[in-house]
Amino acid sequence: MVDRLTQYEQERSPASWWPVAGGSIEQRSTLAVMQRQFGDWCAGVTKWVIEHPEVALTGAVTTGVVLGWLIKRR
Amino acid sequence: MSPAPETLPSTSQVDRLRQEMRTIRREMGEDVEELVEQAERLMDWHYYWQRYPWACVGAATLLGYFVVPGRTITLPTDERSLGKIAERLSGEVQKAGESKKPSLLGSLISMGTGMLLRGAAAYVTQQLGKSLLPGSNARPEEVHHG
Numbered sequence: 001m002v003d004r005l006t007q008y009e010q011e012r013s014p015a016s017w018w019p020v021a022g023g024s025i026e027q028r029s030t031l032a033v034m035q036r037q038f039g040d041w042c043a044g045v046t047k048w049v050i051e052h053p054e055v056a057l058t059g060a061v062t063t064g065v066v067l068g069w070l071i072k073r074r
Numbered sequence: 075m076s077p078a079p080e081t082l083p084s085t086s087q088v089d090r091l092r093q094e095m096r097t098i099r100r101e102m103g104e105d106v107e108e109l110v111e112q113a114e115r116l117m118d119w120h121y122y123w124q125r126y127p128w129a130c131v132g133a134a135t136l137l138g139y140f141v142v143p144g145r146t147i148t149l150p151t152d153e154r155s156l157g158k159i160a161e162r163l164s165g166e167v168q169k170a171g172e173s174k175k176p177s178l179l180g181s182l183i184s185m186g187t188g189m190l191l192r193g194a195a196a197y198v199t200q201q202l203g204k205s206l207l208p209g210s211n212a213r214p215e216e217v218h219h220g
Contacts, residue, residue: 026124046127053123060131064138072144 001029008032 005028012035023031027050035043049056083091115121123130150156 024124026121030125030127049127049131050124053120056127056131057123057134060134061138061141064135064140065142066138067135068139068142071139072142 001025005029005032008036012036 002025005025009028009032012032027047030050031043031047034046150159
């Protein structure tokens with residue numbers, strides 16, 4: 001699996017942000033799946049979400065609270 | 075009698091058994107360490123965040139959505155507001171009672187309609203009686219008095 005992942009990264013990841021050297025196996029495989037199915041842009045956003053979990057978690061909860069406030073309280 | 079030589083383990087066999095037990099103990103320790111590391115990794119939320127980032131984002135958004143409580147409707151309980159509500163309700167009740175009082179034209183129409191319906195019912199009854207009992211329409215027989 002790691003060999004296939006490395007081969008995919010060498011073939012399909014010319015982008016400079018791609019974590020070929022760094023990153024765990026889970027992160028690299030998740031990014032490879034996102035890039036293959038949804039493209040570079042989605043993989044880039046996913047990489048940011050993975051690398052900043054606290055910020056992304058806070059942002060997601062805040063978005064939910066704002067949506068809930070707008071839908072339920074207005 | 076001396077014991078048979080094959081029942082006692084030789085020195086080489088004892089050493090081999092000891093070596094095997096040492097290997098088993100070392101491998102067991104490594105397995106336990108690996109198990110503990112895996113359990114710690116599974117307990118860490120960063121692991122799930124790396125494996126399923128968008129599912130975690132969706133779950134966090136849903137959590138934030140459901141944390142917000144629904145709007146509560148509060149009814150006024152002070153005397154002034156309750157008095158206003160009572161006045162408004164009594165006005166509505168009066169209006170409803172006035173609108174239900176029949177007018178002169180309405181009562182005339184309903185009376186005429188009732189009369190028409192009663193006449194029609196009597197006519198229909200009469201016609202039905204004639205058609206069902208044909209003998210009743212015949213002239214009464216003359217009674218001959220002797």
